Amino acid sequence: MTMTALKPVTTVPTTAEQCNAWIAERRASYALKPARDQFGESFLALAAEFPQLVAVTADLMNATGLVAFGAAYPERMINVGIAEQNLVGVTAGLASCGKLSVAVTYASFLSLRAIEQVKVDCAYNGMKVILVGMAAGLSYGVGGPTHQTYEDVAVMRAIPNMIVLAPADAVEMDKALRACIEQPRNTPIFLRLGRGPEYSFNAPDTSFEIGKAITLRDGDDLCIVANGAMVFEAMLAADALALEGVHVQVQVLNMHTVKPIDRESILDAARRVRGILVVEEHSVHGGLGSAVLEVLDQGHNIPVQRIGIQDAYPPIGPTFALRASLGLCAENIVVQAKVMLNRVTL
Amino acid sequence: MAVTPAMSAMPATPSYAAAMPFVPLSMVQLREMARINRVDCTNMYMAAGNGHFGSSFSCVEILTALYFSVMRVDPANPDWADRDRHIFSKGHAAPTLYSSLIRRGFMPAEWMHEFETEVGVKLMTHPSRRYQPGVDVSTGALGHGLSIGVGMALAGKMDRKDYRVFVLLGDGEINEGSVWEAAMSAAKYKLDNLVAIVDRNGLCVDGRAEDVMPMGPLKQRWEAFGWETFEVDGHDIPALLPLLDVLRNQGNAKPRMIIANTIKGKGVSFMEDVRGWHADVITPAQYACVVDELKEPLQ
Numbered sequence: 001m002t003m004t005a006l007k008p009v010t011t012v013p014t015t016a017e018q019c020n021a022w023i024a025e026r027r028a029s030y031a032l033k034p035a036r037d038q039f040g041e042s043f044l045a046l047a048a049e050f051p052q053l054v055a056v057t058a059d060l061m062n063a064t065g066l067v068a069f070g071a072a073y074p075e076r077m078i079n080v081g082i083a084e085q086n087l088v089g090v091t092a093g094l095a096s097c098g099k100l101s102v103a104v105t106y107a108s109f110l111s112l113r114a115i116e117q118v119k120v121d122c123a124y125n126g127m128k129v130i131l132v133g134m135a136a137g138l139s140y141g142v143g144g145p146t147h148q149t150y151e152d153v154a155v156m157r158a159i160p161n162m163i164v165l166a167p168a169d170a171v172e173m174d175k176a177l178r179a180c181i182e183q184p185r186n187t188p189i190f191l192r193l194g195r196g197p198e199y200s201f202n203a204p205d206t207s208f209e210i211g212k213a214i215t216l217r218d219g220d221d222l223c224i225v226a227n228g229a230m231v232f233e234a235m236l237a238a239d240a241l242a243l244e245g246v247h248v249q250v251q252v253l254n255m256h257t258v259k260p261i262d263r264e265s266i267l268d269a270a271r272r273v274r275g276i277l278v279v280e281e282h283s284v285h286g287g288l289g290s291a292v293l294e295v296l297d298q299g300h301n302i303p304v305q306r307i308g309i310q311d312a313y314p315p316i317g318p319t320f321a322l323r324a325s326l327g328l329c330a331e332n333i334v335v336q337a338k339v340m341l342n343r344v345t346l
Numbered sequence: 347m348a349v350t351p352a353m354s355a356m357p358a359t360p361s362y363a364a365a366m367p368f369v370p371l372s373m374v375q376l377r378e379m380a381r382i383n384r385v386d387c388t389n390m391y392m393a394a395g396n397g398h399f400g401s402s403f404s405c406v407e408i409l410t411a412l413y414f415s416v417m418r419v420d421p422a423n424p425d426w427a428d429r430d431r432h433i434f435s436k437g438h439a440a441p442t443l444y445s446s447l448i449r450r451g452f453m454p455a456e457w458m459h460e461f462e463t464e465v466g467v468k469l470m471t472h473p474s475r476r477y478q479p480g481v482d483v484s485t486g487a488l489g490h491g492l493s494i495g496v497g498m499a500l501a502g503k504m505d506r507k508d509y510r511v512f513v514l515l516g517d518g519e520i521n522e523g524s525v526w527e528a529a530m531s532a533a534k535y536k537l538d539n540l541v542a543i544v545d546r547n548g549l550c551v552d553g554r555a556e557d558v559m560p561m562g563p564l565k566q567r568w569e570a571f572g573w574e575t576f577e578v579d580g581h582d583i584p585a586l587l588p589l590l591d592v593l594r595n596q597g598n599a600k601p602r603m604i605i606a607n608t609i610k611g612k613g614v615s616f617m618e619d620v621r622g623w624h625a626d627v628i629t630p631a632q633y634a635c636v637v638d639e640l641k642e643p644l645q
Contacts, residue, residue, distance in 0.1 A: 096501075
């Protein structure tokens with residue numbers, strides 16, 4: 001499977017510069033959609049279908065796209081003010097009485113400020129709640145370290161029974177939200193989302209199953225495992241690697257579910273390819289890369305390289321420029337892939 | 347497991363789920379049930395080697411009133427959707443809750459013998475919805491209960507149900523900021539189906555609650571947050587009952603706060619209002635004294 005809306009390739013790149021220019025041209029050919037707009041649209045549509053669906057937010061109804069839902073269903077929109085601990089507790093209480101309750105706020109506050117409520121009120125109590133962490137990763141890059149979020153996956157992953165999802169684009173976000181609602185287990189789900197405009201590349205008929213990775217592209221040389229906004233960058237990189245004179249065939253795995261992780265897809269890749277490259281908009285400590293390594297920690301002799309946020313506070317800046325400055329972009333994925341395959345040395 | 351003196355002293359227990367049909371107890375029976383509750387707690391703590399005596403004894407009358415007179419619950423159907431809910435937010439006094447649930451028929455009486463004794467037992471220091479029928483919410487980390495109660499009360503309003511939600515808070519526990527977040531939201535959403543009770547025993551782990559963190563005029567504080575507030579002797583069952591047993595959805599559009607003035611370690615002379623009995627080991631000699639003192643219901 002390849003990305004939809006393929007534009008004609010104007011030049012076949014043969015040098016690194018041409019490759020980067022090709023990636024930039026390709027990237028610019030895709031539509032951008034604000035994550036919060038998509039979330040609001042998806043939530044409103046699902047609310048009509050699921051009468052028990054209730055949203056709880058902490059003064060971020062506007063910022064998370066819930067205004068239309070609140071106007072259509074005022075009795076199902078709970079706003080607790082700037083009080084994230086209460087936000088999560090109230091959400092758990094609603095769930096215990098049969099509501100499909102969804103806590104919606106920024107990922108940083110949900111995963112750090114209210115984490116004990118997440119652990120005790122939601123997970124330990126066995127509540128089916130959906131915890132929507134918006135503005136995750138560097139999607140609020142100008143917000144600085146208080147709003148940039150690179151710990152949430154590590155923290156949420158450590159909580160027993162927690163499901164952790166990071167959909168790749170607007171289309172997948174819509175499907176992931178439905179999957180959360182239809183998920184039968186009494187266990188909380190953390191849904192990690194972006195904030196502002198993000199590239200949308202998935203076809204509307206893409207399937208989404210919690211715990212099942214999606215192979216977006218096949219290849220036997222290298223496997224790129226990515227989730228969230230990094231899937232799009234991984235796809236650009238894989239296409240570029242195939243086109244450039246090196247003819248490297250790269251498998252791209254969209255690992256939208258970090259927990260429970262799709263072990264089979266990872267083990268299958270480990271048997272076939274020469275290296276695994278993990279790309280995540282999260283700290284390299286405890287996120288998707290760590291989850292992949294946990295699958296490979298027993299006798300799988302395959303090189304694994306992780307591209308993520310290193311153990312330092314990232315700079316402050318606009319999302320895409322900031323991601324690029326930290327290597328969270330197709331251009332750097334191409335370089336790291338070539339390093340892994342010994343095609344270049346840094 | 348060997349039979350300890352604690353176990354042989356345990357009074358006769360109604361069999362599991364045999365308490366139905368339930369008739370609210372008379373005042374004399376409620377006082378006797380409160381006495382039995384303190385003996386049960388003592389036995390559990392004796393078998394475990396130590397326990398939160400002070401905090402457990404201060405809330406006995408409140409739980410006795412709730413489970414044996416006020417709350418609409420069904421031990422044969424602990425997850426009954428229309429039941430009244432109780433959140434035991436000050437989770438470390440769990441044996442008081444366990445005794446109430448066992449005597450009310452939610453859990454087998456044998457479980458009381460296993461409190462904290464082995465890996466995998468049903469009863470531990472803090473109550474758990476995962477293992478214990480009748481426990482609506484697992485608690486232990488302080489400051490969580492009122493928020494969950496707000497969520498339950500909101501769900502009741504949305505579904506037009508007439509159940510009530512009771513949340514028992516410790517007075518030290520309300521130092522937690524999350525309690526005041528919850529207090530604000532309960533008032534905003536006019537949750538008159540929510541009743542919170544503060545077990546105002548005045549002692550924390552480190553000393554006098556007012557020294558550890560002054561909470562000032564508590565009644566006025568809750569009033570200022572938009573609650574209808576009451577103050578009562580928390581060991582006086584006749585005084586507690588009418589405050590707890592308000593009409594469901596009474597329609598005055600305010601959540602209800604009952605500040606129950608209590609004594610930590612109530613009922614045992616050497617434990618009453620003594621900081622050290624927040625949690626301590628009980629010797630066999632002390633155990634004998636406690637059982638002796640608890641021969642008669644408190645008046």
